[in-house]
Amino acid sequence: MYQALLTRKYLTSKILPLLAACAVMLCTLTVLVVWSIMGGFLTSLIESGRAHVGDVSIEWPNAGYAYYDELVSDLENRDEIKAAAATIESFAVVQYPDKRYRMLLLIGVEPKSYNRITGFQDSLWWRPLNEAGKKDRAGRDIRVVSLAPLLEVWIPEACNASIQRIDEMISLSSGWNNSIPDSLKDARQRLVTLAQDSTKLARQSRPDDPPAEALLAFRTQAGEVFNTVSTIVYSLDDAKTHAGNAFTLAQVWSQKRDDRPQLGNTMSDLGRALERLGSADVRRARLNDKLANGLSLTVEDPRSGARIPGILLGTEHSTYNQRERDGYYTPIEQVSIRQSDGSYADVRVPIAGYNVTLNLMPSGSGTSKLDSVMRSLPVANEFKTGIYEIDSGFGMVQLDTLQSLLNMQETEEIAPISDPYAVVVRPDGTTAFPEPTVTGRSPARVTNVIVRGADGVDLAKVKAACQSVYAEFARRHAGKVPREEQIKFVTWRDKKATLVAAVEKEIIMMLLIMGVISATVSFLILAIFWAIVREKTKDIGILRAMGASRRGVSAVWLGYALIIGLIGSLAGGVLAHVVVWNINEIHDWMGKTLGISVWSPEVYYISKIPNQIDSGRALLVVCAGMFFSVLGAMIPAVLAARMDPVKSLRFE
Incomplete structure (x- = not known):
């Protein structure tokens, strides 16, 4: 005690x-x-290692191996294995519209099977969001299609920031013998009313967006207020007639003081908010298209309307995305490109909608290692895993697209002509050179089959199951696929060891x-x-x-x-x-x-x-x-x- x-x-x-x-x-x-x-x-x-390569990767780089569909089926029949998918990995050089070149590890995938292994569809960046992020209260992220954060936070904040700067201008011009203070007060009151109406509209329509009629009326009101206030405030740029007071007033308008934003910037911010308000439906449709493109790794051809192959890039690979402090990206829609005469011209780069040119080294039979192929592909979407190494250095295309680029697609096997100078007499009496004889078909190939182990199964057991399945697979196709001892069985831990x-x-x-x-x-x-x-x-x-x-x-x-x-x-x-x-x-x-x-x-x-x-x-x-x-x-x-x-x- x-x-x-x-x-x-x-x-x-x-x-x-x-x-x-x-x-x-x-x-x-x-x-x-x-x-x-x-x-x-x-x-x-x-x-990140597990998400990208699965638990085990069965690899034969460069040339690849055939009959991979059969191998995938055999693997998925094992209790230790949850899913398997065939892929191709190849390095490529990417040329952007502004003539920049960057290296990339290009992966050819079949979207559905690859998603079962990696869940890559969840990482697609350009998609419509119905809620703003934790840090992005104002909904400045272009992906946010809900109008609530825009009406409740962004527009009122932009109005209030402009009101604060106008109050300072009213104070500076209060002793002048002219109408400037009165016009500023009118502009201030219009902004106060707009901020109040915006908040009221958002709260009345929760949790849904405002009705179309109410939204149209507010947009009309907001546009009139913005134009009127802008006219009043911009007219003050001609305040040079007010002698000694002119420079002080111009400072408030165009210069940053005491870490407060310029009035010009706050009005521009309000204009961006109103523009975003008017483009909500267009953005929603556009982002839905981008999401569909990313899920299928295809893009609609604007000329024919057909779906054509596209490429998926990481958000950090290009420099066309400006990362904001709140964690989202603002696309840079205009870049300067150097012309042949040495001058620079501005070119628009829409959200993940530009084309890039791929430069690859095919490794198929009959192709020199020094040969290269080029292919222009539209960017279907971009992905963000949160792992900088992946987001800045990886890209994805459809499996069959990369197979054709690398000469790994299914091809005809042709028997060599014994005498290329021989002459064949046709039934009609005419002569011709002998035609090549098709003896069979060479199956398509891949460089990797990635495997996801069943829940709760030890990694060593998953690897052993893969080795066992491939050994039997190699015996069935002896001489047509690499032997078991030639194949690399790499776990995610080995890759990151x-x-x-x-x-x-x-x-x-x-x-x-x-x-x-x-x-x-x-x-x-x-x-x-x-x-x-x-x-x-x-x-x-x-x-x-x-x-x-x-x-x-x-x-x-x-x-x-x-x-x-x-x-x-x-x-x-x-x-x-x-x-x-x-x-x-x-x-x-x-x-x-x-x-x-x-x-x-x-x-x-x-x-x-x-x-x-x-x-x-x-x-x-x-x-x-x-x-x-x-x-x-x-x-x-x-x-x-x-x-x-x-x-x-x-x-x-």
Whole structure:
């Protein structure tokens, strides 16, 4: 009983133990944040590997192997395997409309079967969204087709920003003997009314978009307000007649002051919002078309109306997408292209609607390795996996399209002519050279068959099943497909082995360093408790004189340290959760306010900082904080337990 009473008394009456708890809290916070972010990075790498190549890839690069449909069927008949799909992988050089060239790992896929392995359809970027993102409250993302964020946030915000700048202009021009203040007040009132009506319309029609008639009336009103206000405000550009006050007024209109937006920019922002409001139906139809294009990897030919092959690119591969702070992309619809005479001309680049030219090296039979083929393909859509390595360096086309480009499609087998100079006499008496004889057909080929293991099946068992199936497949087609020992069976871990091993070692090294640093909390608690024990020598003597055992006295200090460790560790764990859950927002704020950008997608492969905490790791770190606290208090506890009661009572 006395242990609990003394622990509570010392905990609430001394400042030093609270400092010790703060030290434990900071150490727990640091270790858990570092472990969560680096561990999340490793998890993202592993998941990206599985998402892209499946669990196992059966590979024969360059030439490829035939009868792959049969192999896929055999694989899917195994209980260990959930799905399989044939693909082709080949490097290509992509030429963009502005004459830039970039390397690309091009993958030929059959969309439906490939989606069962990778779920790539979920990563298609250009698609209609009915809700704005968490950060994009105003619905500025061009994919947002719902009008609610536009009416409720974007238009009112743009109006209010313009109102603030107009208020400043009214203040500057209030002493002038002219009508400028009155015209500005009229413009201000129109914007106030527009903002109120926009919010009211959004709230009245929740959760659906406003009725067509109400929306048309609001658009008409908004257009009139915008034109009237723009006329009033732009007329102030001619304020040079107002002598000394002209430059001050022009500053408010055209210059950025005190980190506030220019009035010209706020009005332009309002104009963009109103333009977006009027194009909602067109954008919805266009984005639905883009989604359909991405799902099928085809595009409608504008001349014939037929579906033609297209290509799927990552959002980071081209430079035609400007990534915004809130995580969405704004397409850059105009680029400058250098002409033959050295001049530059602006060319429009619609959303994922331009053509790129592929340059590939075919590897089919009868083709020189030095030959190359070129093919212009329209961009069907773009994808975003969140893994920078994939989004910036991969592309997809239909399997049969890539087969034809690489001479891997089904072809006729022709017997060679024994005597090319021989002459054949036809039944009608005429002569001709002998015609080649078709002896059969050479089947189409692929370079990879990727496999997804059944849920809960160990990766080693999936790989063994693939080897077993291919061995039987190779025996059936002996001499027509590569032997089992020639084929590569590559798991997702094998493909990422070097990088994963490096990250794992880096995590261990950082945890060791952080652990050593955090272990200093034991020395801090040792010093604090040593001082407290020396200060409480008489209290210890009284306890011993009243019959307290040595074990009971030591339990006071160890329990005291345990409580401090518990408080500090729990506080550190809570703070770590807050930091990690909001780490991307914190990073964005640092970049915006301080100009500091720590996380680069080009370096870390993933576009967002991992923001999840593993509960097992959190529990382990909290327990470690408590352990180090008790460890630091052991020497002072032993010192207190071994004190002589008589000498303790005489201590001054």
